[in-house]
Amino acid sequence: MTSLDYFLFTAFPYVAISVFVIGSIYRYTRKGYKVSSLSAQFLEGKQGFWGTVPFHFGMLVVFLGHLLAFLFPAGVLAWNSNPMRLIAHEGIGFTFAVALLVGLIILMIRRLTHPRLKAVNTRMDLFVELVLLAQVILGCWIALGYRWGSSWFAADLSPYLWSILKLNPQPEAVVAMPLVIKAHIVGAFSIFLIFPFTRLIHILVAPFHYIWRPYQVVIWNWNKKDIRDSTTPWSKARPRNN
Amino acid sequence: MDIRSQISMVFHLDKCIGCHTCSVACKNIWTDRKGAEYQWWNNVETKPGTGYPGKWEDQDIYKGGWEKKSNGAGNGESGDIKLKGAGKRKGLGNIFHNPNLPVIDDYYEPFTYKYLDLIESPAGDDQPTARPVSLITGKHIDIKMGPNWDDDLGGSPDYARNDPNLKNLTPAEREAMFQLEKMAFFYLPRICNHCLNPGCVASCPSGALYKRGEDGIVLVNQEVCRGWRMCVTACPYKKTYYNWHTGKSEKCILCFPRIEAGLAPACMHSCVGRIRYLGVVLYDADKIQDVASAPEDELVNRHMDIMLDPNDPEVIEAAKQNGVADSTIRSAQASPIYKFVKEWGMALPLHSEFRTLPMLFYVPPLLPVMASLSRANNAEQAEKLGAKTKFWSDDWLYDTSTEELFGTIDQARFPLQYMANLFSAGDTDMVRERLMKLMAVRIHRRHVTVGDVSKEKADGALHEAGLTAEMADAIYYLTALAKFDDRFVIPAAHREQAIEMMEFTGDKKGNTGFGFKEGTAQRGL
Numbered sequence: 001m002t003s004l005d006y007f008l009f010t011a012f013p014y015v016a017i018s019v020f021v022i023g024s025i026y027r028y029t030r031k032g033y034k035v036s037s038l039s040a041q042f043l044e045g046k047q048g049f050w051g052t053v054p055f056h057f058g059m060l061v062v063f064l065g066h067l068l069a070f071l072f073p074a075g076v077l078a079w080n081s082n083p084m085r086l087i088a089h090e091g092i093g094f095t096f097a098v099a100l101l102v103g104l105i106i107l108m109i110r111r112l113t114h115p116r117l118k119a120v121n122t123r124m125d126l127f128v129e130l131v132l133l134a135q136v137i138l139g140c141w142i143a144l145g146y147r148w149g150s151s152w153f154a155a156d157l158s159p160y161l162w163s164i165l166k167l168n169p170q171p172e173a174v175v176a177m178p179l180v181i182k183a184h185i186v187g188a189f190s191i192f193l194i195f196p197f198t199r200l201i202h203i204l205v206a207p208f209h210y211i212w213r214p215y216q217v218v219i220w221n222w223n224k225k226d227i228r229d230s231t232t233p234w235s236k237a238r239p240r241n242n
Numbered sequence: 243m244d245i246r247s248q249i250s251m252v253f254h255l256d257k258c259i260g261c262h263t264c265s266v267a268c269k270n271i272w273t274d275r276k277g278a279e280y281q282w283w284n285n286v287e288t289k290p291g292t293g294y295p296g297k298w299e300d301q302d303i304y305k306g307g308w309e310k311k312s313n314g315a316g317n318g319e320s321g322d323i324k325l326k327g328a329g330k331r332k333g334l335g336n337i338f339h340n341p342n343l344p345v346i347d348d349y350y351e352p353f354t355y356k357y358l359d360l361i362e363s364p365a366g367d368d369q370p371t372a373r374p375v376s377l378i379t380g381k382h383i384d385i386k387m388g389p390n391w392d393d394d395l396g397g398s399p400d401y402a403r404n405d406p407n408l409k410n411l412t413p414a415e416r417e418a419m420f421q422l423e424k425m426a427f428f429y430l431p432r433i434c435n436h437c438l439n440p441g442c443v444a445s446c447p448s449g450a451l452y453k454r455g456e457d458g459i460v461l462v463n464q465e466v467c468r469g470w471r472m473c474v475t476a477c478p479y480k481k482t483y484y485n486w487h488t489g490k491s492e493k494c495i496l497c498f499p500r501i502e503a504g505l506a507p508a509c510m511h512s513c514v515g516r517i518r519y520l521g522v523v524l525y526d527a528d529k530i531q532d533v534a535s536a537p538e539d540e541l542v543n544r545h546m547d548i549m550l551d552p553n554d555p556e557v558i559e560a561a562k563q564n565g566v567a568d569s570t571i572r573s574a575q576a577s578p579i580y581k582f583v584k585e586w587g588m589a590l591p592l593h594s595e596f597r598t599l600p601m602l603f604y605v606p607p608l609l610p611v612m613a614s615l616s617r618a619n620n621a622e623q624a625e626k627l628g629a630k631t632k633f634w635s636d637d638w639l640y641d642t643s644t645e646e647l648f649g650t651i652d653q654a655r656f657p658l659q660y661m662a663n664l665f666s667a668g669d670t671d672m673v674r675e676r677l678m679k680l681m682a683v684r685i686h687r688r689h690v691t692v693g694d695v696s697k698e699k700a701d702g703a704l705h706e707a708g709l710t711a712e713m714a715d716a717i718y719y720l721t722a723l724a725k726f727d728d729r730f731v732i733p734a735a736h737r738e739q740a741i742e743m744m745e746f747t748g749d750k751k752g753n754t755g756f757g758f759k760e761g762t763a764q765r766g767l
Contacts, residue, residue: 036468038489043378045345056338115379116346120486205468207337207447211330215444220455223565 008186009171013164016193023196024204037202043116051106058100062139065093065150070161073154080151089150094143101136104129128198135187142181157185244527245550245561247570247733248438248458248601249496249520250579251510252589253431254721255607256680257517260429262286262390264509264518268433271508272495277487279352279377282389283494284509286431290405290419290660291392293430295348298480299593300406301326305342307441307478307596310535323535323597328445328476337447342475346486350387352377378486396427407663415657426656428607430664431517433509434481434494435592435600436460438525438548439534442493445476450491456735457522458601459496467491478596502735510730519720521577521731522570523601524550524561534597542594542666549584552577573733578720579603586709586717588676590665606661606673608680675708682707683721686714 028035041048069076080086108129111117143149156173163170174185195201268284287293297303305327325332327342336342355372363370376383392401397420408416419426436453440460443451450466451473453459462473462482469489473482482493497507505511510518525548536544550557552574561571574580582589582605589603658670658677666672682703689700704714720728 032465036489039469039471039484040486041339041343041471042345042484042486045339045343049339049341052339115381119378119380202468205448207334207449207468207470209449210334210447213449215329216439217443217446217449217452218455219452222456 005171005175008182009160009174010164010169012186013169013189016189020192020195024201027196027201028204035201035205037199038120040117040120043120044110044114047106047110047114051103051110053103054099055103055107058096058098058103061096062093062100065096066153069150069153070158073158076150076154080148080154086148086151090143090148093150094140097136097140097143101133101140104133104136108133124198128194128200131187131191131194135184135191138180138184138187142184146178146181243560243564245524245557245564245566246455246458246527247522247524247561247566247574249436249501249732250458250523250549250577250583250601250603251433252519252579252582252603252605254517254519254582254605255428255430256605256609257515257721258286258429258431258607259515260286260288260393261514262393263512263514264431265389267508267512268494271497273492275485275487276377277485278483278492280346280349281483281485281492283481283483283492284431284433286390286393286429288390288393288396288401288427289430289664290402290408290427291395292401292404292406293392293432294389295344295480296387297404297406299478301478301596304344304478304480305475306480307476307598308439308534310538310597325441325445325476326478328441328472333445333447333470333472337470340471340475343471343484344474344480346378347387350389350391351383351385353383353385353388394427397421397425402427407660409663410668411657411659411663415659419656419660428609430592430604431509432479432481432592433602434460434496435479435598435602436494436496438527438530438599438601439597441476441478441596441598442473442482445472446470447472451482454498457498457501457733459498459501460493461495461498462491462493464488464490464492478593478598479600501732502737504732504734506726506730506732516724516729519578519582519724519729521579522573522733523577523579523583524552524557524566524571524574526550530599534599538595538667539669541597542590542669542672545591545594545599546583548599549580551584552580567733567736569736570733573731576731578724578729578731581716581720586679586713588679588717590672590676592665593667595667604665605680606665606676608677608684678707679709679717682709683714683717686711687718 041052080089108126111121111125111129146152156177160170160174174182191200264284265282265286269282272283273279273281282294285294293299295304298306301307307326308323309326310323353374353376355374357372360370360372373382374385375381392398395401402420403416436459438458440451440453443453443460446467447470448466448468450463450468452461452463454461467490469484469491471484471491473491473493474480474484476482477493482491484490485492497505497509500507500511506518506520510520529548533541533544533548552558552561552571558571562568579589583603589605591600591603593600658673659668661673661677662668662670685695685703686700686709689695689697701711704711709717
């Protein structure tokens with residue numbers, strides 16, 4: 001094991017995850033105003049549709065696929081034990097990965113060519129898109145060239161990721177893997193690393209609470225009933241400075 | 243009964259001259275910023291016309307507001323209304339790409355002119371010009387749309403004929419509106435309606451939009467807004483706007499910092515025609531859902547019935563129980579809104595059928611309705627007018643006679659059905675009732691001031707319109723003579739109590755003025 005391998009598969013994941021957690025919390029609490037993705041649909045809607053929809057749904061399925069193989073490796077291996085189910089599993093995953101790739105390319109072309117979008121572009125947006133593009137191309141390459149990814153992910157990578165989570169990193173299996181797969185793993189941790197500094201942060205504020213919320217929101221600045229009741233003090237807190 | 247107070251408004255359209263002073267006042271204070279250039283929280287539209295954004299009233303295009311699914315029950319108890327283009331299922335399903343979001347071209351691409359070219363161009367054979375440049379891209383553009391692009395284009399094919407409110411007018415009625423010599427239009431100033439059942443609030447996945455409990459002003463919390471843009475779709479009046487630069491939604495805030503200080507909102511304060519009235523009304527919040535899901539033919543009346551009589555002792559008692567301040571109740575009793583909407587029955591909400599229960603009411607305009615045209619007998623008119631005034635060779639004349647009371651309302655060149663589509667969900671009787679009141683007040687005042695209308699005739703007109711002479715004089719006063727404090731009855735905001743609820747004011751001593759919001763600046767280690 002070279003020292004570079006040792007750094008990339010033991011130290012780097014901890015750096016990336018620490019930056020991800022601390023950076024996200026810092027940004028949400030201190031710079032909360034910008035915790036969102038700057039939508040450009042208002043400036044350009046038609047071409048964006050063909051990019052953003054396949055991109056997001058592709059990303060959703062591909063990410064959940066990785067997450068399931070990480071969380072439930074035994075279950076994924078059991079599912080894959082039947083060849084038909086394995087091919088269906090891999091086929092669906094690859095289809096969405098291609099959708100993700102196509103959507104991403106359309107979004108990048110749109111970002112670079114549409115005159116109105118140039119007004120809202122940042123260099124960081126382009127950087128994120130390039131990182132994602134590299135990662136998706138590597139992922140598709142792996143899916144085609146190193147079959148069957150869903151099985152060996154569950155068998156070899158999931159234990160590695162758990163070993164990192166358990167603060168007892170076991171990078172041996174990963175170090176022995178082909179270069180493409182190593183690059184994909186480093187890419188994944190790199191995305192975690194840059195996450196808090198980019199528009200990717202909007203994933204963390206996905207509005208699931210809308211599902212349980214009543215439709216109408218009314219906010220009272222104070223409790224009027226308390227104010228009108230002469231027996232209650234308006235201020236529940238005592239002064240701190242006297 | 244859950245009695246709350248709501249800041250409500252009346253716009254008297256008969257007095258609007260379409261000068262756009264309100265729009266400019268608002269623009270200068272709130273939306274003169276990058277990303278907000280195209281936003282007009284207050285805008286004035288020419289009607290008939292397509293408005294801003296184009297055809298905003300056509301919910302087949304924009305999918306705004308609520309729609310009632312089943313019309314069967316009739317009692318409206320079930321609350322079976324759904325957001326047309328947003329909501330939990332549609333909103334989250336379309337969160338990556340909202341198919342019903344208007345884009346900037348539906349409003350207009352904001353622009354300025356290269357004025358400096360006029361000064362700095364080198365000497366040449368041609369006069370230098372100030373070419374238009376886009377405020378988004380900074381490049382030259384050919385302007386296709388702008389603020390108030392349809393201003394005064396009452397009979398135009400692109401704007402007036404595409405007005406969604408013409409939907410159930412007969413072809414003959416439409417043509418009558420657009421013939422050049424008969425053409426009529428009026429102005430419709432629009433701001434956020436601060437609805438009781440706001441679509442924008444209901445559609446916000448982040449929960450950034452909210453209605454203030456104390457005064458019912460609908461606001462966007464800019465810190466919570468994540469730019470999902472569902473509110474832009476859900477507001478049927480298209481009065482929430484997406485700021486493309488900040489990635490946040492913005493809307494009319496009813497100048498709440500001014501209202502809390504007892505000042506009228508800027509658009510209202512600056513109104514040259516003094517058409518705007520603002521006051522507080524008491525309403526029963528328990529009824530909102532029932533009223534919003536009422537059958538279409540009862541909707542307008544039930545919407546206005548949600549307002550409660552602020553002089554009713556029971557209402558006062560219930561309001562006090564619910565914590566409404568005495569000063570607010572007193573303001574509600576003096577409110578010009580309650581008078582216009584309930585006491586006199588002269589104002590109507592705009593597009594009740596969107597079911598958001600807007601709290602901005604309009605007194606429909608009488609003038610374009612009243613000024614009907616009749617084919618004059620040329621010889622007779624020439625004899626009557628020729629000696630004193632220049633006689634117009636066209637043989638169409640405005641009929642402004644008062645001989646046949648109310649006759650002109652139904653034979654107007656401006657179809658009542660059009661007004662009804664705007665203000666009463668298509669019910670012409672409700673609009674006719676309001677126009678008759680406006681006409682009766684004029685006839686009464688003509689009797690009082692000019693005297694060529696007999697008392698019998700004036701009283702008859704008042705009686706037919708359901709008014710008394712005292713009411714007519716009060717209407718006349720509030721319409722024509724009212725002073726600032728009559729038009730704007732703003733209750734105290736009691737912000738001092740709000741502050742004391744949240745923190746001890748002693749803690750803040752020494753922290754205002756030259757205080758620190760984020761601690762002292764760090765210098766070195």
